[in-house]
Amino acid sequence: MKNPTLFGLVDCNNFYCSCERVFQPSLEGFPIVVLSNNDGCIIARSNEAKALGVEMGTPYFKARGLIEQHGIKVFSSNYTLYGDMSARVMSVLAESSPDIEVYSIDESFVDLTGIPDGDGFARILRRKVRQWTGIPVCIGIAQTKTLAKLANRVAKKAPKTGGVLDLSANPAWLEKALAKVDVDDVWGIGHRWAAMLHDRGIHKAAHLRDAEDGWVRKRMGVIGHRTAMELRGISCWPLERNVPDKKSCCVSRAFGQVVTELSAVREAVASHAARAAQKLRRDGLVASHITVFLMTDRFDNGDQVLPRSDYESAATAELGGWTADSRRLVGAATAVVERLFRPGRDYKKAGVILPFLESDACAPRGLFDRPEPKSKNLMAALDAIHAQYGRRSIHFAAEGTKKAWEMKQELRSPRYTTCLSDVPNVRC
Amino acid sequence: MSPGLKLILVDETVQAGFPSPAGDYLEGRIDLNEHLIQHPSATFLVWVSGDSMVDAGIFDGDLLVVDRSIQAAPGHIVVAAIDGELTLKRLARRGNRMVLQAENDAYPVIEVDENSETLIWGVATSAIHWLAGQPPRTGTMAAE
Numbered sequence: 001m002k003n004p005t006l007f008g009l010v011d012c013n014n015f016y017c018s019c020e021r022v023f024q025p026s027l028e029g030f031p032i033v034v035l036s037n038n039d040g041c042i043i044a045r046s047n048e049a050k051a052l053g054v055e056m057g058t059p060y061f062k063a064r065g066l067i068e069q070h071g072i073k074v075f076s077s078n079y080t081l082y083g084d085m086s087a088r089v090m091s092v093l094a095e096s097s098p099d100i101e102v103y104s105i106d107e108s109f110v111d112l113t114g115i116p117d118g119d120g121f122a123r124i125l126r127r128k129v130r131q132w133t134g135i136p137v138c139i140g141i142a143q144t145k146t147l148a149k150l151a152n153r154v155a156k157k158a159p160k161t162g163g164v165l166d167l168s169a170n171p172a173w174l175e176k177a178l179a180k181v182d183v184d185d186v187w188g189i190g191h192r193w194a195a196m197l198h199d200r201g202i203h204k205a206a207h208l209r210d211a212e213d214g215w216v217r218k219r220m221g222v223i224g225h226r227t228a229m230e231l232r233g234i235s236c237w238p239l240e241r242n243v244p245d246k247k248s249c250c251v252s253r254a255f256g257q258v259v260t261e262l263s264a265v266r267e268a269v270a271s272h273a274a275r276a277a278q279k280l281r282r283d284g285l286v287a288s289h290i291t292v293f294l295m296t297d298r299f300d301n302g303d304q305v306l307p308r309s310d311y312e313s314a315a316t317a318e319l320g321g322w323t324a325d326s327r328r329l330v331g332a333a334t335a336v337v338e339r340l341f342r343p344g345r346d347y348k349k350a351g352v353i354l355p356f357l358e359s360d361a362c363a364p365r366g367l368f369d370r371p372e373p374k375s376k377n378l379m380a381a382l383d384a385i386h387a388q389y390g391r392r393s394i395h396f397a398a399e400g401t402k403k404a405w406e407m408k409q410e411l412r413s414p415r416y417t418t419c420l421s422d423v424p425n426v427r428c
Numbered sequence: 429m430s431p432g433l434k435l436i437l438v439d440e441t442v443q444a445g446f447p448s449p450a451g452d453y454l455e456g457r458i459d460l461n462e463h464l465i466q467h468p469s470a471t472f473l474v475w476v477s478g479d480s481m482v483d484a485g486i487f488d489g490d491l492l493v494v495d496r497s498i499q500a501a502p503g504h505i506v507v508a509a510i511d512g513e514l515t516l517k518r519l520a521r522r523g524n525r526m527v528l529q530a531e532n533d534a535y536p537v538i539e540v541d542e543n544s545e546t547l548i549w550g551v552a553t554s555a556i557h558w559l560a561g562q563p564p565r566t567g568t569m570a571a572e
Contacts, residue, residue, distance in 0.1 A: 025549070026512025088469040095469075132470035132497045134549075388563060417472060420491075421565050426507050428478040428486065428516035428530070 005235040006118055006141065006168055008110035009148040010093060010125070012086075013136045013156065013163075015106035016044035019085045020075050022134035023416045023424050032073040035060055038254050039076055039410065076409035084417045088133045096125055101239045109145055111239050119166040126163055141166040142174070145237050146230035149187040150177055150205060178206035178231065188227045193220060205231055249287070251276045252351020259347045265294065266337045267400030272352045273333035274396055277326040278386065280354070281379055284361070286322035287354035290329055291315070292336040295349040313340045322358055325375045326382065329354075330396050390419045464554050470497035472550065474507060474514065475565050481505070481516055484531035489565075490557045492516070494550035502526070507549040510538060514549060 012018060016034040021027045031048035035041065042058050052070050054063055060074075067074060086105045093100050099111040110125075112118045122139040129137050140151025147167055154177045155165035167174040184194040186205050196219065202208050208216075209231035217225045226236035251272040259265055269292055280287060293314035317332045333352050385394050414422035465471045476490045484505060486492070492507075500506050502521040507514055508528055517528035517538065528538040540547060 023514075024512075025509035025514065028509075028512070091469040132467070134496065420473070420563055423473045423475055423491075424514060425477050426474045426492070426514040426516045428476055428480040 004113075005143055005238075006112040006115065007143070007145050007148040007235075007239070008097075008112050008118065008122055008125075009103075009140045009145070009152045010108045010110055010129070010137050011140075011152050011156070012089060012106035013138060014044055014046050015086075015135070016075075016077065016082055017046040017049075018135050019078070019082050020413055021046075022085070023413065027073060030073060031070060032075065033063075033067070034075045034077055035411070037077060038256060043077065074411050076412040078412050078415065080415045080418050081413065085133060085135060089129055089135050089137070092129050092132050093125070096128060099239055109148065109239055110139075112141060119164060119169060122164045122166065123162070136163070138163045139165075142168050143233045144230035144235045145239075146187045146227055147174070147233065150181055150185075150231075153181060153185060174233075175206070178209060179204055181205045183208050186227065186231070188223065193224065248357060249276055249279055249285075249354040250351060251279070252293070252349060254349045255347065260343075260345065262338070262341045262343070263400070265341055265347055265350055266334050267398065268350050269294075269333050269337045269352060270330045270396060270398035270400070272350065273329040274326045274399060275391075276352050276354055277324055277329040277379075278383060280324035280357070281383060284359055285357045286324045286360045287319060287329070288322050288356045288358070289316050289318055289354070290332050290336070291353040291355055292317075292333050292340060293351050293353070294337070294340050294347055296345050296347055313342075315340055316355070322360075323375075324360065325379060326396065327375075330398050334398050387418075388420055390415070390421065464493050465495075466553075467495055467497040470550075471495050471553075476516060476555070478516075480530035480532045480535040481518075482532050484518065485557075486516065486531070486552075486555045487557060489562065490555045492552045493554045493556070495553045496550040498551040498553070500548045500551050505552040507552060508540075508547055509549050510547075516552065519548070 017032050020032060020034070027046075029048065030046075031052055031054075032046045033042045033049050033054055034044040036043045039060055041060060042054060042056065042063055045054050045056065049072055052066065052072065054066060054072065066072070082105060089106075090100070090102050090108055093108050093110060097110045097112070098115075101109040103109055112121065115121050118141045122141055126137055126139055129135060138152055138155045140148045140153065140155050141164070142148045142151045151165045151167040155161045155163055158165075165173070165177075167177055181204065183189055183197050183202055183205055184191075186208065189197070189208075197203075197208065202211060208228055211228060213225065213228075216228045220227070229236050253268070253272065255264075255268065259268070273290065276287075276290075291314055293312060296311045315336050317336050319328050319332055323329070329352075337350075382394065414424075416422055416424050461468075472494050474492050474494055476486055476492055477488060479488055481487075486505070494507050498504070500519055502519055504519050505516065506519045506528075507516055508519075509515070510528070515528075518531060519540075520527050520529045522537075526540040528540060530536070
């Protein structure tokens with residue numbers, strides 16, 4: 001007989017805060033928060049900050065009183081660092097387990113099917129991730145992905161679990177967990193379903209598990225029905241092993257403040273195009289077209305939402321063959337900006353999208369396309385300089401020097417793991 | 429031609445004449461990463477500031493390779509978090525206690541509190557000491 005399925009869900013604890021602490025151990029035990037792009041809202045909180053009543057998603061300016069009162073340490077988001085630390089955690093998981101599905105920057109499903117002592121395995125894995133990367137994680141284990149998520153949630157909130165909870169091993173714990181967790185917090189149950197379920201007296205995960213099949217199917221379709229089945233311990237969602245190839249690439253940022261000048265918009269877009277080209281080269285990809293979009297405020301002076309065509313404009317240009325050359329992307333993108341820009345508008349955001357990507361090795365070449373060995377060498381040199389000295393060290397003139405449009409990131413920590421001049425100092 | 433079929437144009441130039449006699453002996457060049465970094469996901473680089481480890485051949489301005497996957501043992505040179513600050517010392521046994529020793533007589537021995545699990549940050553595996561052309565370092569202190 002086939003082994004019954006067993007899944008682990010590994011979730012990094014307060015991931016962004018934990019990344020900051022790895023390199024600033026003095027912050028261990030102190031309240032810290034991380035802000036969204038542009039220092040807008042609070043997007044991550046350490047347990048100590050949660051305990052002080054700092055809410056997720058609060059605008060920074062509103063939380064300022066609380067932050068100052070308690071001396072909470074504030075960080076701008078440092079996605080370069082979080083991305084690298086995430087890759088480290090995921091690779092430790094991948095090399096230690098039979099199979100994993102990376103689910104988000106800080107979560108991964110692990111296939112534990114056939115492993116005799118899931119709990120013991122998970123405890124060793126948890127310790128290993130902590131030692132190798134410095135990142136604390138919690139692991140929930142169960143027969144289905146939905147239940148593994150639920151187990152993780154309970155493990156995170158109950159310190160006595162030691163960060164690992166195996167619900168497959170103990171039916172009484174499973175029952176308790178299902179009775180405790182709100183239906184809103186079940187994986188895949190969004191706001192609208194939750195509201196509908198509460199109306200029907202279905203408040204807890206256990207209620208949804210016990211709901212009548214035909215009714216669930218009628219009200220929530222196949223997906224909702226599968227969720228209920230998964231709560232019963234019948235696995236409906238296998239591990240997704242095949243990470244699809246990248247099909248498109250997008251780089252966009254909100255401006256630090258409203259931008260009205262063509263030159264500033266052009267610089268921002270040129271900078272995004274250069275960044276997109278760098279991503280292409282890193283992934284061994286080439287693009288054929290570039291789309292530029294500009295956005296103004298979605299609301300008029302009142303609180304009316306404007307039609308999309310009023311606040312967003314976009315246009316696409318050909319790149320003249322498949323390429324990852326920054327000069328061609330920057331040139332094409334700035335030409336599109338000139339066409340899109342309208343004076344008198346308050347621009348809030350701009351971005352570039354590369355809608356069609358191919359692997360560099362097998363991109364179709366036109367009969368008259370010239371191989372570009374010089375371009376490759378130049379771009380390799382550019383990437384090497386960026387790798388050693390950071391992206392500020394050398395850039396295209398079109399990206400501008402003032403960067404008035406740039407995001408506010410006043411409190412960002414150094415890029416400890418990706419830029420040699422930023423690696424931490426140790427005293428001796 | 430089926431729509432999924434892609435033609436690959438090889439942009440190698442074709443050499444006429446004799447092939448290089450070294451062609452059969454090509455190997456990849458030595459990549460120091462392979463030799464200095466055993467566990468990439470657990471390895472971090474740090475700059476050294478200070479002179480307490482000079483007798484171990486580690487100098488101010490050196491770059492250290494630190495491998496967190498290695499279980500620290502007496503004799504290892506380790507990065508430790510002392511009072512929240514990343515510090516480099518040699519881990520040693522004194523009787524039945526662990527201590528952190530400087531490798532410079534001018535510095536005192538530091539007692540290790542065995543209860544603190546986060547104390548050892550990683551084990552240093554090599555030090556890179558530039559003799560010329562050192563890259564710039566902004567020197568961001570861990571505990572600002």
